[in-house]
Amino acid sequence: MSTGPAPRPAARSRPKGWAIAAATTAGAVLALQAWVNGRLGEAVHDPVAAAAVSDGVSFAVLALLCPFLPGFRRGTARLAHRPGHGPGRPGAPVLRPWHFLGGIVGGVVVLSQATSSAALGTALYTIALVAGQSLSGLWVDHHGVGPGPATRADARRLAGAALALAAVTVPLLGSLSAPTVWLALLPFTAGIGLSWQMAVNGRLDAVAGTPYPSVALNFLLGVLVVAAALVVDLAVSGAPAHWPRDALLYSGGLLGVAFVLASVVLVRHTGVLVMGLAMTGGQTLGSLAVDLAADGGGRTGTTTLLSSAAILLAAALAARPPAVRQDEPQPTLPERQLT
Template structure:
């Protein structure tokens, strides 16, 4: 039998016996945590650059075959590639079961699965306007719409995670993003026509913010990126094929024709863009992934400008617009936002 221990005698005035304190525990920071955040960040930048290149590819194809045919081909190719990928993956079946459970319980609504409509509209816009605007002006208009409407998506809480209030600072950033488009647009030879064309990618950028939000909700409910990617391209393909069908009713059915093989690779780039967005949002959050993709879009567009024969004066204005846009993104970001490396599904 063990007797209870008695406190030792302490001289008067020395105070009570201090209880032993456990050593201070610092937040765990596993080795390579910085690298675990840097890799998704680099993937998001690469996805943004792929989106800038996709606009060039689909724009060139649209010049020869028509915007609707180019968009339908790009989305159909993306859908075929993603559908074929199911043969090599093991997670899609339980992911779709989890998604079905979320829909039945109304934790997720059916319209959350229609984000691909925005993607299909964006591909149509690429084929209609990218060749005329040039990659820099197109990407700046697209990104300005993403930034401005991204503030609204955060405020309304349409994406995964808690809502982020639309402060005056963030609204100022969104408005500055819109102003950043004016420099390259007004530098164009036909400013009036260019401005009218820039409205389309701006609206497409607004739609992309909504697509990113709802795809994040689908990915969160399914626990796997595959359903969000597949449903995104399925909805986009349905939209573009319907557009081609309607157009064919009033004119001749468009033909893909001949041309360089790389003109037909927009769908592959589209797979990379959507997959990078879904994967990086899961790991570093909507904010960090969105800012990284925007950086990739702007940098990619500025590099592609001279390669596609953009006039030097127009390219200089695009560089100035890109600098303004970076400032707009900094303003639009919530104060104190930080990268959450290895935070699981923190969105």
């Protein structure tokens, strides 16, 4: 007796407009955080101390809020019993110990903001960040690291990744100064980790049933990374002698909480691909707006504008899923790719 073809997994529903708009806004928030942390690092002449303040504020806010967050304890208990095991309920992804390490990237991002954002300008910093993010997103989606199914790297996606790399290279070739190139490598490296961080956070969220445990874990690990850098910094340079009075310069931690919370909540509604595209657009446009408002666009030349447009196009190419034939079997999340 014929059993017929195997049933296909349910396709992901189309991303909702409100979720895409929220992800775009979250990208703009990240660009503003880069400007705030960069200016604080410049004001105290110590970017590591500035990063420590930003992450310290974030962690303090979350420590106060965690007892009141809905489902926080229940979600934390679910995560505590899942490492190295299968999903706790039907449809939940498998977790491995390394899925819990996304917060390390958060500490690296904050350090890169405080170290290089002021020197590069928010727009160029963001170009380098999202170029790394686009390249990493290609790998993350191809291997199904996030909570959704794997999406193969086709010619369109590879072209988008190549365009993203070219977009960050062109502005750097215009300056060709060694400090600029090395500074741009910091956000580029942080961007490579950012797509991976969003993917593993989405996986934790799917298992916990609530985003708050992964948000708290992210900032705990981020604080540990920045604290380790601060210990070395204090031993070498000592503590900053002067701190500015402008309260805005200390808001980077709050902006970071908003960004990470949004990224964890929205990934289940949009998927890693669409969220990355929306956040890239928000980051790019937000960084141009921040530079324009802060210094009248003095650092936003024609090359930067063209590179920003190229980044948006690269993200659109890389984020569009490949066409799937009706007779082609739908891929599921392979266990072997996660070990």
